[in-house]
Amino acid sequence: MKTRLAGELGMPTSPPGASSRIPIWRNVRFLRVLFQLAVLAIVGAILAWLWNNYQLNVARSSIPTNLDFLDNPANFTIPGNDFDQSQPVRAAFVEGFFNTLQVAVVGILLATVLGTLVGIGRLAKNFLVRKIAAAYVEVIRNLPLLVLLTFMNLAVVLQTFPRIEDAWQPLDLFVISNRGIAIPWFLGSALNIAGVLLLALVISLLVRKLRQNYSDRTGKPSRDVLYAVATFTALLIAGWLVLGYQIEVPIVDGRSTSGGLRLDPSFFALLVALVLYTSSQIAEIVRGSILAVPKGQAEAADALALSGGQKMRLVILPQAFRIAMPALGNQYLNLIKNSSLGASISYFELTQIAQITVGNGSPAVPAFTLTLLVYLAISLVTSLVVNFFNRRLALVER
Amino acid sequence: MKKWLRENLFRSYLDGVVTLVSAALAIWILTQLWNFVFVTGRWEIIQVNLKLLLVGRFPEESMWLVGLSMISLAFFIGLAAGSLRSTGLKSRKVTEIAIDVTRRFGLLLLLAAAIIYLAGTLDALLAGLQVFAALAVGRLLGGLKTTITWLKPIPKALWLALWALLPIASIGFTLSVASLEEWGGFLINFYIAIVSIVLCFPLGILLALGRRSSFPVVRLLSTTYIELIRGAPLFVLLLLAGVALEFFIPPEIAPDVIFRSVTVFTLFTGAYLAEIIRGGLQSIPKGQTEAGKALGLSTVKIIYLITLPQALRNVIPAQIGQFISLFKDTTLAGAALSVFEVLNIGKAITKQDDFLGQGMIYESLAFVALLFWVGSFVMSRESQRLEKKLGVGVR
Numbered sequence: 001m002k003t004r005l006a007g008e009l010g011m012p013t014s015p016p017g018a019s020s021r022i023p024i025w026r027n028v029r030f031l032r033v034l035f036q037l038a039v040l041a042i043v044g045a046i047l048a049w050l051w052n053n054y055q056l057n058v059a060r061s062s063i064p065t066n067l068d069f070l071d072n073p074a075n076f077t078i079p080g081n082d083f084d085q086s087q088p089v090r091a092a093f094v095e096g097f098f099n100t101l102q103v104a105v106v107g108i109l110l111a112t113v114l115g116t117l118v119g120i121g122r123l124a125k126n127f128l129v130r131k132i133a134a135a136y137v138e139v140i141r142n143l144p145l146l147v148l149l150t151f152m153n154l155a156v157v158l159q160t161f162p163r164i165e166d167a168w169q170p171l172d173l174f175v176i177s178n179r180g181i182a183i184p185w186f187l188g189s190a191l192n193i194a195g196v197l198l199l200a201l202v203i204s205l206l207v208r209k210l211r212q213n214y215s216d217r218t219g220k221p222s223r224d225v226l227y228a229v230a231t232f233t234a235l236l237i238a239g240w241l242v243l244g245y246q247i248e249v250p251i252v253d254g255r256s257t258s259g260g261l262r263l264d265p266s267f268f269a270l271l272v273a274l275v276l277y278t279s280s281q282i283a284e285i286v287r288g289s290i291l292a293v294p295k296g297q298a299e300a301a302d303a304l305a306l307s308g309g310q311k312m313r314l315v316i317l318p319q320a321f322r323i324a325m326p327a328l329g330n331q332y333l334n335l336i337k338n339s340s341l342g343a344s345i346s347y348f349e350l351t352q353i354a355q356i357t358v359g360n361g362s363p364a365v366p367a368f369t370l371t372l373l374v375y376l377a378i379s380l381v382t383s384l385v386v387n388f389f390n391r392r393l394a395l396v397e398r
Numbered sequence: 399m400k401k402w403l404r405e406n407l408f409r410s411y412l413d414g415v416v417t418l419v420s421a422a423l424a425i426w427i428l429t430q431l432w433n434f435v436f437v438t439g440r441w442e443i444i445q446v447n448l449k450l451l452l453v454g455r456f457p458e459e460s461m462w463l464v465g466l467s468m469i470s471l472a473f474f475i476g477l478a479a480g481s482l483r484s485t486g487l488k489s490r491k492v493t494e495i496a497i498d499v500t501r502r503f504g505l506l507l508l509l510a511a512a513i514i515y516l517a518g519t520l521d522a523l524l525a526g527l528q529v530f531a532a533l534a535v536g537r538l539l540g541g542l543k544t545t546i547t548w549l550k551p552i553p554k555a556l557w558l559a560l561w562a563l564l565p566i567a568s569i570g571f572t573l574s575v576a577s578l579e580e581w582g583g584f585l586i587n588f589y590i591a592i593v594s595i596v597l598c599f600p601l602g603i604l605l606a607l608g609r610r611s612s613f614p615v616v617r618l619l620s621t622t623y624i625e626l627i628r629g630a631p632l633f634v635l636l637l638l639a640g641v642a643l644e645f646f647i648p649p650e651i652a653p654d655v656i657f658r659s660v661t662v663f664t665l666f667t668g669a670y671l672a673e674i675i676r677g678g679l680q681s682i683p684k685g686q687t688e689a690g691k692a693l694g695l696s697t698v699k700i701i702y703l704i705t706l707p708q709a710l711r712n713v714i715p716a717q718i719g720q721f722i723s724l725f726k727d728t729t730l731a732g733a734a735l736s737v738f739e740v741l742n743i744g745k746a747i748t749k750q751d752d753f754l755g756q757g758m759i760y761e762s763l764a765f766v767a768l769l770f771w772v773g774s775f776v777m778s779r780e781s782q783r784l785e786k787k788l789g790v791g792v793r
């Protein structure tokens with residue numbers, strides 16, 4: 001025992017019998033505890049000093065330190081929303097939370113798709129595609145996100161998009177103006193549509209599973225994706241016929257648009273900037289992961305005479321995504337945190353709400369601490385989800 | 399030629415269509431870019447405001463000090479790069495060196511030409527050349543350190559620390575002549591980035607060691623700090639520092655926005671750096687520590703003589719990547735704390751009387767973007783080169 005402890009400190013071990021009683025100042029166990037107590041004391045002293053300063057400063061300027069401000073009326077409105085300024089700050093935070101979630105979810109989906117395409121494009125056999133993809137990544141990746149965002153907001157949306165009177169209406173499906181972008185959207189209850197979509201998704205996944213089982217049993221080709229897509233489409237059409245929902249095309253209506261789904265200009269700018277920036281990072285991850293798939297896999301696919309698309313879809317990409325998953329998760333977290341930059345272009349997400357409510361007289365420290373905690377919670381949930389998929393995808397090692 | 403075309407552009411009919419479409423796209427983008435740069439772009443907004451964009455309201459008569467600081471900093475970076483090479487100076491043909499330098503910095507020179515064209519002055523070229531020359535001289539001198547016999551025994555840390563006094567002294571002197579309030583523009587982005595990098599480095603090392611330490615209390619504290627910071631958006635932290643920092647310090651101290659932003663960037667990047675360094679520490683085989691123990695070294699000595707140097711070297715590319723994002727993130731200080739940095743100035747100059755309402759935001763943002771792009775691109779290129787040279791992951 002003595003030998004092991006002495007060895008841990010890196011000291012030459014004492015000859016046997018020489019130290020039947022170790023003095024306390026040389027007892028490693030005691031020293032370890034002492035050291036940790038000292039660290040704890042120093043950190044505790046710093047925290048106590050900060051806390052003491054905080055208490056003194058707050059008392060001096062009589063600023064509340066609790067979360068009571070959440071019940072005060074908000075005194076501001078949120079554009080594109082029926083949020084009333086007599087509603088409490090609490091409700092504003094909830095709105096901000098959902099706006100953050102909205103831009104994060106849509107952004108993550110689009111950035112993943114675009115990033116994967118560009119990442120594959122960087123490895124394409126076609127010279128031009130390869131070069132364009134490389135240029136895209138190198139240009140975007142080396143720009144600050146805030147410059148991209150400012151560019152999208154000030155240059156593209158506010159300056160280049162036309163006024164609503166002469167809005168662009170490509171194919172008569174969209175209305176693009178500096179008041180935002182309106183896209184065709186379903187008419188009617190969103191709940192109905194979501195229900196039909198969910199039902200169709202579940203049933204088509206079930207069909208896919210059945211086809212796979214059938215294939216496993218009989219050895220015949222499963223064509224599972226084909227069957228699943230067919231079922232999905234059929235169910236959607238059936239739902240359409242039964243419920244009669246339809247898609248509404250937006251039109252210019254005086255100084256605004258009516259019909260369809262209207263995206264705020266700031267939402268659009270933030271979304272595009274986040275998607276461009278994150279997709280350039282994801283493209284590099286996807287490229288690296290594809291390169292990290294052992295070469296034998298591609299050769300085996302060639303030996304089986306799979307087509308280029310099949311090789312990518314069935315052999316390379318599934319394995320590449322397994323490798324990419326942790327890094328992708330990090331990028332998703334980055335995107336969520338970066339959505340806080342929306343505050344700099346007045347997109348009413350969490351940070352902007354916090355900033356405004358502090359500007360309106362809410363106490364700064366509790367308000368921003370609350371905001372940070374919400375981001376922390378979102379990050380934790382996201383990493384839980386990513387870890388869950390990561391475990392599902394990870395190779396079972398023996 | 400024909401073979402190359404068939405293999406790279408027209409492998410199949412579909413491939414041919416893809417080629418034509420992407421060629422059309424590429425040509426369209428390039429003509430738009432050409433038009434913007436040489437035909438429609440009105441670069442007088444940059445030319446008039448060049449000084450404002452680069453150094454803010456820095457006093458004209460002390461401008462030479464900025465040059466001096468840049469030159470001494472470039473000299474030091476070159477010297478460090480030269481001294482840290484193990485091989486020393488090799489006699490190479492001048493043509494070889496010229497080809498190597500052109501390949502590494504050719505794009506940079508091209509972009510410098512672009513900036514000179516946009517700025518419409520040769521001063522930038524002269525300044526750039528001086529900085530570049532300082533870098534080269536430093537590199538040479540650093541090489542001498544490992545070549546000349548009587549310089550060899552000087553410990554590298556001491557050697558570098560001595561030479562580091564040069565940039566520190568010149569920057570300190572510049573600060574004493576013109577206080578930080580007069581600094582601005584790209585200079586202040588650069589300053590915040592450099593100071594934060596220097597300060598966050600020890601913090602990152604300490605946190606990384608703490609997270610891997612065998613002391614449960616230290617481990618818990620480090621992990622908590624790292625995870626809390628990594629879960630928080632930088633922009634919110636900056637906003638918080640803008641309105642709440644004064645609550646946590648004695649009222650006698652009145653922090654300015656630069657102090658606030660350097661604090662946040664240091665605390666923030668330190669946490670990320672810690673994770674990178676921790677990765678490096680994990681990549682060191684256990685045998686290294688055990689060998690240190692076998693030699694009878696103390697734990698502290700094992701860390702700073704054996705594991706830490708190897709760990710830091712293994713993750714140099716990742717560290718540079720983190721520093722690049724810090725450099726790009728300095729723009730956030732402008733948005734959150736109204737620091738008079740280059741993006742803020744870029745937005746502000748379009749509202750000058752001469753340019754108001756003329757849609758000059760394209761020109762000014764393009765210039766700002768170019769500055770950051772060149773900086774990050776050159777750094778990431780150099781880090782890729784370094785990665786290849788160190789053979790990380792290849793050994």
